[in-house]
Structure formats: C-alpha cells, structure tokens
Amino acid sequence: MSKFYKLQITDLRKETADSVSVAFDLPYELYNEFNYKAGQYLTVKFTIGGEEVRRSYSLCSSPVMEEPLRIGVKKVKGGLVSNHINDSLKVGDTVEVMVPEGRFTADIKEGNYKTYYLFSAGSGITPILSILRTVLFREPRSYVHMIYGNSNQESIMFQNELEQLQEQYFDRFVLVHSLSRPKSKWSDLWKSSKDKPYLKGRIDKKTVSRFIGEYPPYAQNAEYYICGPGTMIQNTKEALKDMDVPGERIFTESFGGQTEGADQDAWENATLIAHLDGEKIEVNVPKGKTLLRTLISQGKNPPYSCEGGVCSTCICKVKNGKVHMKNNLALTDEEVADGYALSCQSIPLTESVEIVYE
Incomplete structure (x- = not known):
C-alpha cells in the first residue's frame, strides 16, 4: 500500500515563465525514509475537482549535499497537476509525498574516474541536474559533458545554477545548449562570456555525433544518461549505438512524448x-x-x-x-x-x- 507523508513547502522558485522548483521541509525523523539516489523522483498527491490525482516529479536536488528535497515542475498544456503546482501552491502549504523511487540512477562513488555524458531536453533536466551536481561534488576525478536542448533562451530551466556550475567546475564540466528556435542574439544569454558554445536545432543523431566528436571522453570508463521526450531519446540512443557504445552503458528516462502507436478501441464493458x-x-x-x-x-x-x-x-x-x-x-x-x-x-x-x- 502506498504511504504518503505530509511535507511543508519551504521554497518555491520561478525557474522560467512556465516552470517552478519546489523545496520541502523534511523532519529529522524522516531522513532515513527519504534517503534517495541522484536521478530518482517523488510522487505527490492532490485532490483536485473532487478527484485524487498523483504525479511523479524528479528531484533536482543532490542527495550528497545538505539541502532540502527539491523537485522541478514544468507546465504541461492541459496538465491538471503541473498547472496546479505552478499556479496555486505557495510557501507554507503542505503536500502529501511518497518516498523517493525510480531506476534512472547513477553509481556515484568518491573513487570513480569516469566520463559522464548527459543528454537532456526541456524538463528532462531535473533528474540530470541531480546527477550532474552529485557527480561534480562527489567524484573529483570525473568529467561531465552535457548537452541541453530547449526551444529558446527563455525556456532554459535552472539557467543560473548551470552557469554557476560551469564557473565552479570549468576544468571538468562542459555544457552545450541546443536551441530549436533561439531568440535575438546568443550574447543576450551569456552577457559576461560570449564565447561559450551553443548549437542551433534539436538534439538529433547528427548533433549527438558532433558533440561527442568535439568532446571525447577523458576517462575511457564512460556512461551515457538521457532524459527527455521519446523522439530525442531514440535519436540519441541510435547515435550512440552507431558509435558502438554498449547498451549497458546507456541509461534513459522519458519525459513527455509517446512512444506507442495510435490508440486501439477498447472492449467495452x-x-x-x-x-x-x-x-x-x-x-x-x-x-x-x-x-x-x-x-x-x-x-x-x-x-x-x-x-x-x-x-x-x-x-x-x-x-x-x-x-x-x-x-x-x-x-x-x-x-x-x-x-x-x-x-x-x-x-x-x-x-x-x-x-x-x-
């Protein structure tokens, strides 16, 4: 039976015009219950319009840093819960939350010497950010090469935090943005540094191949983590397999976009x-x-x-x-x-x- 715990919201940040991150206060007696791995998610429960609804949102916080549990939530057109969280919740509200779950995790250890390739698009950044921050903090010998796809500059979630990580870990962390419909000049996005790399277009097979070609692994022990819409995941996996990357080194989590064919008619009653x-x-x-x-x-x-x-x-x-x-x-x-x-x-x-x- 699913067990929920009532957690209070301590912080609610507007990440973009249509997304927020929500932090929860975790009482000391629940620390062990809510122990989690980078990449996992929380399930939240609400009663909206008289109906109980549940949704799962990935943790963008890191389990190895002393910080509150935090999830990232982007509005979805017609999304009952995502719109409720973005439009109605406020600091001090109490939310029913299940303990962290999920299989999209990395084996992060202090002695590791790895190259991590992180591919994300849209709100798929949330578990990727948790993995990214945990690797950089816990594995001082490892390197991270990341490409993040969005429609334009204004839709980039956690933009300030990503820039801070670039500055702090400049020798071990490469971040490339890929925008399908960029606005104005890219210098508007990086006013302090106009030389940071970017790509125009979606993350497809050609983009992935070019990215890895320009940023080859430092450590031969390389792992690949992909989170985003189904098409983006498929394109990335195909590109990696064309480069003879073993399937056991590729990890995926899908955010949005259906992979199944058209609906079939159900047998009525x-x-x-x-x-x-x-x-x-x-x-x-x-x-x-x-x-x-x-x-x-x-x-x-x-x-x-x-x-x-x-x-x-x-x-x-x-x-x-x-x-x-x-x-x-x-x-x-x-x-x-x-x-x-x-x-x-x-x-x-x-x-x-x-x-x-x-």
Whole structure:
C-alpha cells in the first residue's frame, strides 16, 4: 500500500515563465525514509475537482549535499497537476509525498574516474541536474559533458545554477545548449562570456555525433544518461549505438512524448479480474477507463504514481486476455513479452482480462 507523508513547502522558485522548483521541509525523523539516489523522483498527491490525482516529479536536488528535497515542475498544456503546482501552491502549504523511487540512477562513488555524458531536453533536466551536481561534488576525478536542448533562451530551466556550475567546475564540466528556435542574439544569454558554445536545432543523431566528436571522453570508463521526450531519446540512443557504445552503458528516462502507436478501441464493458493485496476483484471496465482507474473507482488501492506511463509503479502481469498500453515509457520489450503491463495505461482488448499485482 502506498504511504504518503505530509511535507511543508519551504521554497518555491520561478525557474522560467512556465516552470517552478519546489523545496520541502523534511523532519529529522524522516531522513532515513527519504534517503534517495541522484536521478530518482517523488510522487505527490492532490485532490483536485473532487478527484485524487498523483504525479511523479524528479528531484533536482543532490542527495550528497545538505539541502532540502527539491523537485522541478514544468507546465504541461492541459496538465491538471503541473498547472496546479505552478499556479496555486505557495510557501507554507503542505503536500502529501511518497518516498523517493525510480531506476534512472547513477553509481556515484568518491573513487570513480569516469566520463559522464548527459543528454537532456526541456524538463528532462531535473533528474540530470541531480546527477550532474552529485557527480561534480562527489567524484573529483570525473568529467561531465552535457548537452541541453530547449526551444529558446527563455525556456532554459535552472539557467543560473548551470552557469554557476560551469564557473565552479570549468576544468571538468562542459555544457552545450541546443536551441530549436533561439531568440535575438546568443550574447543576450551569456552577457559576461560570449564565447561559450551553443548549437542551433534539436538534439538529433547528427548533433549527438558532433558533440561527442568535439568532446571525447577523458576517462575511457564512460556512461551515457538521457532524459527527455521519446523522439530525442531514440535519436540519441541510435547515435550512440552507431558509435558502438554498449547498451549497458546507456541509461534513459522519458519525459513527455509517446512512444506507442495510435490508440486501439477498447472492449467495452470488459470483465476485469484483478488480484491485489490477497483479494480477487471482479469488475467491468467502463468505456474510456484504464484498468487502474477502474480499480480506483471501486475504492481499491492499487499501486500507482505518475499515471503517465513513465514510472512503472503500477506494473502488473496479464495472466489472461490482452491489453493495449496507450503509452509505455517504462517497460522494456522483454518485460512486455513476459506479460507485464502498466495498468495506468492499459485498456482491455478482449472480453475478459485477468491481472496480478505482484
């Protein structure tokens, strides 16, 4: 059963016109519960319009520095929770929060001698920033080469912090911005230093190849972390594989953008048999409802967090019948082939579907 803790907001910063970062006060007695790794996320819960909603947002703070837990949240068009956080929350408010989770993490140790390549776009910077800051602080022998994609200068989240990190770690940290629709002159972005590198366009295969060619690894032990929309991730992975980068050295986390094909028609009023917490539940799936939302509407408490097909908290195994996932940014092809599905994205394709929450 998902357990939430009430944490108070201690700071709320406007990062761009459509994004904020939110810091939480963590009582001493919860320090161990909320111990986390760079790259993980928090799940927050709100009641909006009479309905309970949960979303997951990555931590941009570092677990090795004495600082509050902080998440970054960018508005999404029509996004119920992201808009609520940006427009309605204020310092002093209390938010229900789950302990950190997530598999997009780096093995960061003081004695490491590595080259880290970090690729991010848009709000995908949030877990990347946590990894970046932790590596620079904890691994004095390691190097970081990073490319960050946005539409223009005004959409760059954490811009001031990134510039400070460049100045502080100038000998170990390379940052290149890539803007698809830059405004005015680039000197407006870097008034104090006009010679910092930038690229025009999106992060595609050509951009990735050029970037690594211009900034080859210092340490041969190199790892590659990618976070952003699905297309950007696919382009980056393909470029890396063309350069013979082993798959086990590539780590991804998808933010926005669907990787699945077009929706399929659900079987209307299909029978759902769900095994949850030792209980066998049988219920009909209403038109337009996912398996997860069907169970929630019956007063059940299945595990879930983001409802975006990203975090995998709601994973279940399909024992009988077939489902279609509207979006899958968390499960591997092998896991899907083994019968696993994200219940927050799954609609029934057969008259009956039986699932198990393991």
